[in-house]
Amino acid sequence: MSEGPILLPMASAGAGARLHVTRWPVAMPRAIVLIAHGLFEHAGRYAHVAARLNGAGYGVVAIDHLGHGRSDGTRGFVPAFSVYRDGMDALLAEVQAEWPRVPLLLLGHSMGGLIAVHHLLERQAAYAAAAVSGPAILPAAPPSALTIWISRLLARVAPRLGVVALDGDGVSRDPAVVAAYKSDPMAAAREGAAQLALPLLVQHGDADRMAAPAGGQYLFDHAGSADKRLLRYPGLFHEIYNEPEQAQVLSDLVAWFDAHVPQKA
Numbered sequence: 001m002s003e004g005p006i007l008l009p010m011a012s013a014g015a016g017a018r019l020h021v022t023r024w025p026v027a028m029p030r031a032i033v034l035i036a037h038g039l040f041e042h043a044g045r046y047a048h049v050a051a052r053l054n055g056a057g058y059g060v061v062a063i064d065h066l067g068h069g070r071s072d073g074t075r076g077f078v079p080a081f082s083v084y085r086d087g088m089d090a091l092l093a094e095v096q097a098e099w100p101r102v103p104l105l106l107l108g109h110s111m112g113g114l115i116a117v118h119h120l121l122e123r124q125a126a127y128a129a130a131a132v133s134g135p136a137i138l139p140a141a142p143p144s145a146l147t148i149w150i151s152r153l154l155a156r157v158a159p160r161l162g163v164v165a166l167d168g169d170g171v172s173r174d175p176a177v178v179a180a181y182k183s184d185p186m187a188a189a190r191e192g193a194a195q196l197a198l199p200l201l202v203q204h205g206d207a208d209r210m211a212a213p214a215g216g217q218y219l220f221d222h223a224g225s226a227d228k229r230l231l232r233y234p235g236l237f238h239e240i241y242n243e244p245e246q247a248q249v250l251s252d253l254v255a256w257f258d259a260h261v262p263q264k265a
Contacts, residue, residue, distance in 0.1 A: 004021075005018035005019055005020055005021060005071070006018070006019045006021055006063060006087070006090045006091060006094060007019075007090070008066070008083065008086055008087060008090060009086060009089075009090060011086075012082070012083055012086040013079040013080040013082060013083050013086075014066050014073070014078070014079060014080075014083040014086065014087075017066055017071070017072040017073055017083075018071065018072045019063045019064060019065070019066065019071045019072070019087050019090070019091075020043070020063065020064045020069055020070035020071045021043075021061060021062070021063055021091070021094075022043040022044060022061070022062050022063075022064075023059075023060070023061050024047070024050035024051070024053075024054055024059065024060040024061070025059050025060075026054050026057060026058065026059050029057060029058055029059035029099070029102060030056075030057040030058060030102075030103070030261055030262065030263065031057075031058050031059075031102060031103040031104065031105050031128065031257065031261040032058070032059045032060070032061060032095050032099055032102055032103075032104050032105070033050075033053055033058050033059070033060045033061075033104075033105045033106070033107055033257070034061055034062065034088070034091055034092060034095060034104065034105070034106050034107070035049070035050075035060060035061070035062035035107050035108070035109075035112070036062075036065075036084075036088055036106070036107070036108035036109070036112030036113070036115045036116045036119070037062060037064070037065065037068070037109060037112045038109045038110030038111045038112045038113075038134075038136075039076075039110060039111040039136075040068070040076060041068065041069075042064045042068050042069025042070070043062035043063065043064050043069060044069065046060075046062060046241075048241070048246075049107075049241050049250065049253075050062075052250045052253075052254060053253075053254065053257075056254045056257070056258065058105070058257065059099075059102075061091065061094075061095060062091075063087050063088070063090075063091050065078075065084050065087055065112075065115075066078050066083050066084070066087060081118075081185045082118075084111075084115045084118075085115060085118045085119050085122075088115060088116070088119040088123075089119065089122075089123065092104070092119075092123060092126055096126065103128040103261045103262070104126055104127050104128060105127060105128060105129055105130065105131075105257050105260075105261070106119070106120065106127050106129075106130040106131070107130070107131050107132070107133075107253070108130075108131075108132045108133075108135065109132070109133045109134060109239075109241070110133070110134050110135070110136055110210065110211055110238065110239075111136050112132075113132035113133065113134060113135025113136060113137070113211075114135055114136045114137065114185055114186065114189055116130060116132055116135075117132070117135065117137070117189040117192065117193070117196070117219070118185065118188065118189060118192075120196060120198070121192045121195055121196070124196060124197065124198045127198055128198070128199070128260050128261050129198060129199040129200070129201070129256065129257060129259075129260035129261070130198055130199070130200050130201070131200070131201040131202075131203065131253055131256055131257070132200075132201070132202055132203070132216075132219070133202075133203040133204065133240050133241065133249075133253075134203070134204055134205065134208055134210070134211045134216070134238050134239070134240060135189075135202065135204075135211060135215055135216055135219055136186065136210075136211040136215065137186060137189055137190060137211070137212075137215030137216065137218055137219050138186065138190075138211075138212040138214050138215030138218060139186070139211075139212060139215075140208070140209055140210055140211060140212045186215075189219075190218060190219075190222070193218070193219055193222035193223050193224070194222055194223070194224045195224060196223040196224050196225050197224050197225055197226075198225060198227075199225060199227040199228065199256075199260050200219075200220075200223050200225045200227070200228045200229075201228070201229050201231070201252075201253070201256040202216045202219055202220045202228070202229070202230045202231070203216075203231045203233070203240055203249065203252065203253065204216035204217075204230075204231070204232055204233070204240070205232075205233045205235070205236030205237050205238060205240045205243070206232045206233060206234055206235070206236065207234075207235050207236060207237055208236070208237060208238045209237065209238065210237075210238040211238060213232065216230065216232075217230065229256065231252055233245065233249060236249075
């Protein structure tokens with residue numbers, strides 16, 4: 001990949017903003033893993049994940065989402081959730097240009113898991129497989145910081161949303177309320193899950209109090225992928241790659257990717 005930040009495209013609600021790119025390269029990678037980090041963090045927090053993937057022969061790249069880390073933007077603010085998907089789309093285009101014949105893999109954590117699902121709904125043909133950990137598909141109860149943040153975002157872009165059920169068309173007779181519901185990134189991910197067809201791994205700590213484990217279960221149950229796996233980790237909290245059991249969790253991730261890309265020559 002070329003040096004320097006990625007610019008969000010003119011069609012994006014964040015047009016022209018610079019997104020910082022972090023790279024963990026290897027010589028002759030067997031695949032490139034693109035990472036979508038979670039809310040209020042940055043790509044640098046995945047250095048140990050990248051090191052484990054590098055050791056297995058994978059190159060790794062990640063952006064800091066708009067308003068995160070070293071990227072442009074006001075901390076924690078995004079004009080529309082679609083900007084996160086735009087950033088991942090731009091990162092994908094950069095990687096494809098640099099490595100046109102190398103398999104690509106996608107990893108998303110927490111809000112990054114939600115972003116990954118949205119990205120895959122339009123770009124899944126680009127990837128050999130994907131994995132999500134603690135995906136923010138259903139809110140935790142009581143509401144977590146992640147749920148509260150998404151609610152505040154929706155209050156700006158869809159102020160009439162309110163509390164709704166899963167059936168978008170059954171939410172209200174008011175078309176504006178239905179449209180607002182369908183703009184909810186969590187709801188859109190749930191409704192779009194059946195469109196996923198690529199190999200998909202879902203990892204979730206069953207003591208996660210930030211993103212409901214039921215959300216990972218929902219994604220697994222409803223994903224259209226014929227090749228999919230759900231791994232629940234007893235007693236683990238939200239950041240399963242940072243728990244004391246992280247070695248096993250990362251080994252499970254690497255094993256999934258290993259099963260879906262060729263060995264190095």
